[in-house]
Amino acid sequence: MKITILTMFPEVFNSINSYPLIARAINRGNLELKIVDIKDYAGGSFRHIDDSPCGGGIGMILRIDTLMRALNASTNEKSYKILLSPKGSVYNQKKARELSKMDDIVLVCGHYEGVDKRFESHVDELLSIGDYILSGGEIPALCILDSISRLLGTIRDGATEDESHENGLLEYPQYTKPVDYFGDKVPPILLSGNHQAIDRWRHKEALKETKKYRPDMFERYKLSDEEKKMLEEE
Incomplete structure (x- = not known):
């Protein structure tokens, strides 16, 4: 499968290819990972990525024109587009398994005070990793990337079946030596x-x-x- 991450801070993902499970998925050809810098699609001499909210208010809003240029350049008709947002449905293991069966996923990392509301109509789903606020969507994107990579044949058969959240229960307690x-x-x-x-x-x-x-x-x-x-x- 292919996962594309649209972000304003691509440096966050610089070392992700060395993370064991993700590296294994990539090396085995099970995962193609692409990091796209949204700033590359900013228009004008000042590379406008965000602007102040219409009607006034605190913070900056990511512009729809910049986001759409980045999105359109990174997707096709088969891409499943996800905006990482605190208003999205909460991500869980069931969703991880659902996404792991797709061929092409695009994760859009929000930032600042949020994204222009109009952009939401151009994605297929909004996802959140929990009921709290982060500074941007990069950490949620890493969480989703890691949880999907584990399901792409990177660990031995059956190893994920009894894990917490797989069957509606937490995993049973584990022990090892010394006895x-x-x-x-x-x-x-x-x-x-x-x-x-x-x-x-x-x-x-x-x-x-x-x-x-x-x-x-x-x-x-x-x-x-x-x-x-x-x-x-x-």
Whole structure:
């Protein structure tokens, strides 16, 4: 797939090709990454990128003419265009999987006080990475790029299936050596070799972790009768 990022600060992405999973996706031919400097499409001798808001107000607004020149030069009829904006729907793992199946995605990084409202009608979707304000869309673009790259065959088969948010639950707790760390021991079930029992324990712990740390997720999750019994144990 191809991911194009439109940004006013391309230097933010200078070292991204050396990030292991993204580099692996690129080297395997699973990902083509292009960084476009919006400033290259600014008009006039002063390279106008932004301007003061009509009607007055604080801050600067990214101009639609500059954004559209950059967008039109970077897209075709197959491109799926996304504006990174605090008013967008909140990005999640389901959306990451959806985007990872597309062929051509364009991420437009907003900045300053925002973008001209008219630009929104020229993109397919608005996305946000959370209910807080950042100085621009570069960090959200990095988050989305990383989450998609992980799904492009860069890690071994099955490695993402039980991760947090993949099935509506947080991931079960993980342990490694040493088995006994000053009396703090790995749960014995994980050393039993009984894979059926281990799978059941892990699912039960995933339920407990979600209920404890993300009650909002747990409330949305539809418990089966068996899962209800698991939580009643002990």
